[in-house]
Amino acid sequence: MNIFALLAFLAGTTIAVQMAMNAQLGSALKSPMLASVCAFFSAVVVTALAVVFTVRDYPSINTVKTVPVYLWFTGGLLSALAISMFYYLIPRMGLGAMISFALSGQLLVAVLCGHFGWFDVPQKPVNFPKLMGVAALISGVVLINSEH
Incomplete structure (x- = not known):
């Protein structure tokens, strides 16, 4: 198994654990949507800190302007939908x-x-x-x- 396969496998294990924990949070709060907000908020904080400490070369404003509008939002919308469905479904199935x-x-x-x-x-x-x-x-x- 190469290092990329191992990292992908480990990423999958972390997804399963976070899903179970956040579904438990959603059950405790009686709201899978609120659990999603908590998960995404903590993800934003951790990712923002990682960007601050690791990214050295930010894209130019011209590069940012060339990115199609749908790419800024579609991934987040799909993530929110999927994650919220996962937190709703895990306690049920x-x-x-x-x-x-x-x-x-x-x-x-x-x-x-x-x-x-x-x-x-x-x-x-x-x-x-x-x-x-x-x-x-x-x-x-x-x-x-x-x-x-």
């Missing part, structure tokens, strides 16, 4: 079930994005082994969520 379905959606969209090169990601055509991987993933989700 369990962490494993929720993550298995969420990862399935992520992987299917990732394969399509790679195949078509959407959002400027490197183009990686779908082939038979990838299709078998998707089938294995769907089979795994069915097995993870079976009651027997």
Whole structure:
């Protein structure tokens, strides 16, 4: 396993832990939306501090002006929607079930994005082994969520 795969794996583990903790916060506060606000607020504070201490070369105003307006907001809107849904769903369906379905959606969209090169990601055509991987993933989700 290379260092990037290991870092991606560790990122996934932190996502699962933060989801469980913030879903617990949402249950305690009786509001998944309030838990999302808390999560995003703390994320903004930590990320802003990381930027202050690590970024040395900020983009010019001309560079900033060239960024399409939708890129400034769409990612945050989608994050807020997804995270709030996760915090709502985890207490109702369990962490494993929720993550298995969420990862399935992520992987299917990732394969399509790679195949078509959407959002400027490197183009990686779908082939038979990838299709078998998707089938294995769907089979795994069915097995993870079976009651027997």
